[in-house]
Amino acid sequence: MQRTRFDTARIRAARQMIDPVFLDSPLYPCEALEPGLGCAVSVKLETANPVRSFKARGTEVVASLLVAGGPRAAVCASAGNLGQALAWSGRSRGLDITVVAPHVAPAAKLDRIRALGARLELVDGDIEAARERAVTVARDEGIRLVEDSLDIETCEGAATIGLELVDSSAGYDAVLVALGGGALATGVGHVMKALSPRVEVICVQPLGAPAMTHSWRQRRVTTTESTDTIADGVAGRHPIAAVLDDLLLVADDAVLVRETSIIMAMRMLVEHAGLVVEPSAALGIAAILEDRERFAGRHVVTIVCGSNVDPDAYHRWVTDLPS
Structure with a gap:
């Protein structure tokens, strides 16, 4: 290969x-x-x-590495599933999690992100607009940007x-x-x-x-x-x-x-x-x-x-x- x-x-x-x-x-x-x-x-x-x-398989790895060394906070852009997964993995490890999502994302997914204790920020537009905002949040707050697939x-x-x-x-x-x-x-x-x-x-x-x-x-x-x-x-x-x-x-x-x-x-x-x-x-x-x-x-x-x-x-x- x-x-x-x-x-x-x-x-x-x-x-x-x-x-x-x-x-x-x-x-x-x-x-x-x-x-x-x-x-x-x-x-x-x-x-x-x-x-x-399946998303929590990846966020579990990310969150484990953050606990081992790095900022105790993270932000991601998500249409719903990654946000839920990162919120779950972060909550179990005492991390502060922010999720940026399009306001048109399914309400059931957004409600679950909130229920898992993450801070949820909604933006106009689609997932690409959410990604742009997540980059800004990470830079301004000095926290880990979790980029699905790139990470x-x-x-x-x-x-x-x-x-x-x-x-x-x-x-x-x-x-x-x-x-x-x-x-x-x-x-x-x-x-x-x-x-x-x-x-x-x-x-x-x-x-x-x-x-x-x-x-x-x-x-x-x-x-x-x-x-x-x-x-x-x-x-x-x-x-x-x-x-x-x-x-x-x-x-x-x-x-x-x-x-x-x-x-x-x-x-x-x-x-x-x-x-x-x-x-x-x-x-x-x-x-x-x-x-x-x-x-x-x-x-x-x-x-x-x-x-x-x-x-x-x-x-x-x-x-x-x-x-």
């Missing part, structure tokens, strides 16, 4: 910094999904933890999911990973290529937020002026060059899926697997729905990465879609 920012030994060491409540998440075959998808599907369930997403600790925490997939005996031949900022995709992708290179790593992004996928395809950073997707957790517009460099080395493919497919995937997950998920977590199933021939007869793993979803919006999406 060509050199990336990752080191497998560091990823193994990261497991020791993460609260066990976030480790060894359930991985199981979901036979009820097979008839509708035409392939065997195993689910890696990253929602069965206190913040209901290697967030990627190494996510990469521990890959270690668990490799250690399993699931017998899958492809892993479907939601693609946003890239921490999950590059982390899991690195472990797959380092330890189980036969497994195909397929990244999935909404058609309405395609910046990282376009960047991967063109092998250079490509930005977009706006996003238009219900999958707020992966709706970035400005890919990070260092993250793209890592992704180019570990992703076998990057695909875009339509909103209707995301919603249908959410419906399938609740109807056939009993899983209420946020749109980003349904991207893997959406990819299968849009290309059944590609996955026919195969055994794939999809990482269900989050379940923090506004109940009213979820009900509207899942019940209003025509059968």
Whole structure:
């Protein structure tokens, strides 16, 4: 493998910094999904933890290192999941946490950030506007800026999911990973290529937020002026060059899926697997729905990465879609 920012030994060491409540998440075959998808599907369930997403694997590493030496305060920009995770990890270690979020972020996520004791600042605009404000807060207050995907600790925490997939005996031949900022995709992708290179790593992004996928395809950073997707957790517009460099080395493919497919995937997950998920977590199933021939007869793993979803919006999406 060509050199990336990752080191497998560091990823193994990261497991020791993460609260066990976030480790060894359930991985199981979901036979009820097979008839509708035409392939065997195993689910890696990253929602069965206190913040209901994979993000705390990374924030646990960040917070542990801050306690070991550095400012006792941190700020991040978040559409919701990273903010919750950093708030949880910081609270358990006595750190002061500030989260900057777009005011249009799901109310359920914002309420949970507040409940976890973080200071929440809302800004107009999208996640990119929140990132700009977080940079200013970090500079003005002299605190740690946690930049998801750019900070290697967030990627190494996510990469521990890959270690668990490799250690399993699931017998899958492809892993479907939601693609946003890239921490999950590059982390899991690195472990797959380092330890189980036969497994195909397929990244999935909404058609309405395609910046990282376009960047991967063109092998250079490509930005977009706006996003238009219900999958707020992966709706970035400005890919990070260092993250793209890592992704180019570990992703076998990057695909875009339509909103209707995301919603249908959410419906399938609740109807056939009993899983209420946020749109980003349904991207893997959406990819299968849009290309059944590609996955026919195969055994794939999809990482269900989050379940923090506004109940009213979820009900509207899942019940209003025509059968």
